[in-house]
Amino acid sequence: MPRLTDERVCWLATARPDGRPHLSPIWFVWVDDRFWICTTGSSVKARNLRANPAVSVSLQDGMAPLVVEGRATLHTAPFPPTVAEAFRRIFDWDVDADPDGYDTMIEIVVDRWLMGDPTS
DSSP states (O other): OHHHHHOOEEEEEEEOTTSOEEEEEEEOEEETTEEEEEEOTTSHHHHHHHHOOEEEEEESOTTSOOEEEEEEEEEESSOOHHHHHHHHHHHOOOGGGOTTOOOEEEEEEEEEEEESOTTO
């Protein structure tokens, strides 16, 4: 899945408690057939996911859309070693020792591929 392993930014859509959407671009890694996104536990996206784990994720290239629906699970450090290593390798970022408060990892399991070819 070259695009999922080569691209660095996805658009993550969550739902606010009142139903309004929250959409944000954010770094991700693709490990073990899942999206992994590091954030702060106090972020809007983390707060939204505590109330409703349903998400949509899209890659940036609108000319070659890849859109999924899935379910998110929040994790706190220490993070899975394969995920921490992927963030180190791709972003030169030690997510287990981040001093800026990035203390929450979002794991997204894909339920449905809505658009695009995940094998491309």
